[in-house]
Amino acid sequence: MNLIKVKVVVILSSLSFLCQSQTNLHFAKINDFYSLINAEIFEQKLFTFNAGKFKFTSLIVETENKSDAEIKIFYKSKIGIETYVTSKIDYNENVDISTYCSKLNVFEEEQSIVKIDFGNFKGKVKIILLYAPKTEIELKNKFYKFSNPCNKPPMISYTEWRKGLPNPKPPRVKTKIEHLVIHHSAGSNNDTDYLNTIRNIYLLHTQSNGWDDIGYNFLIAPDGTIFNGRDPLGAGDDDDILGAHFCSKNQNTMGICLMGNFMTKKPDYRAIYSLKYLLAWKLKKDKLDAFGQTKHPQPDGNMLDNICGHRNGCSTSCPGDSLYLILNNIKFESARIADSCGLKLDFIEPKIVSFVSVFPNPATDKIYFVLKTEKVVILKVLKSNGSLVLHEKIYTEKPLEINLEKGIYFYQLISENKIIEKSKFMIF
Ligand SMILES: [Zn+2]
Incomplete structure (x- = not known):
């Protein structure tokens, strides 16, 4: 780790300004894709730091203490003007429950200035800067009408979307899939460069979280494009690989993440369409009952729906209220699609634990x-x-x-x- 103590750019503001002696700020460039700023926020609201040569394409703020603060993250927009997004400091569902974080803010333009208005937040912060260099792949026409539900839906492979980023680490563990877990990324609903978004999620999971690979087995963009997630690295099929997405209870689960925040907004119909076909294919492949429940082996062995949301495993708002509310409908339609492939799913009553x-x-x-x-x-x-x-x-x-x-x-x-x-x- 290349730890350098640097000078803070002092921004004069009518409110207050950042004082280096109070701040104990450290900037560390870990590698070409990942830099870290550790700082402590006292009375000042506005924090500005020039990352210099380190350009970044996404930023996430982690804190040690819980706060109801809403922070403003400023960035340079596509047309070159400064604008901002707001983000709440919430439970860090990625790492462990003892830390809190903002959402991952992904930028379509490279940034070099970190400017954050911390509002009423005070305390230690870790500002994670990630850099996913631009890559060219043609995503157009990758979304088809899935005419044959017996086949795996078409998707963008990890080798395509991961181009130019560090490779994932071995080994891989196969798991017998019994639960299909639905997530949302909790990111912005305004992202249109989905390739850039998934590349930054990958960097967050592998560089900052220190995971071997992206946490999910599959990701679905708002336009219905499906991305392969975890690279099986030769250990089997990508849908049977143990991931990192379900409250440290990943055994027997496959994770599908819909990109966006679906607390109040419903996912795009094209994303739902792809989700249903992806679920249908897996239901059929592993002979799973869409409305069934199976005992989950960890940690207390409770019954868990075969198709469930992240929130069924631990305290989280994922996959968002709006998406969670239509989960039964998605189950029903996925089962119907699977059925249309010729597999008769067994809906006999004793399998239904609850009506x-x-x-x-x-x-x-x-x-x-x-x-x-x-x-x-x-x-x-x-x-x-x-x-x-x-x-x-x-x-x-x-x-x-x-x-x-x-x-x-x-x-x-x-x-x-x-x-x-x-x-x-x-x-x-
Ligand atoms: Zn989730």
């Missing part, structure tokens, strides 16, 4: 019920004192949204005048 998905549970306000059976079902919701608050028919195609006061509720599913399932949920 309904209730999420989020506990909830803060809205709670959703999604029916997983073709039976005609009435949903009854009762308060803990036994009084009836809801009596309604529910349908497989449409999640039922319920708004209730805080409390613990009991529900019953009734079909042909018999209770087929009962359980409880909480609104807090």
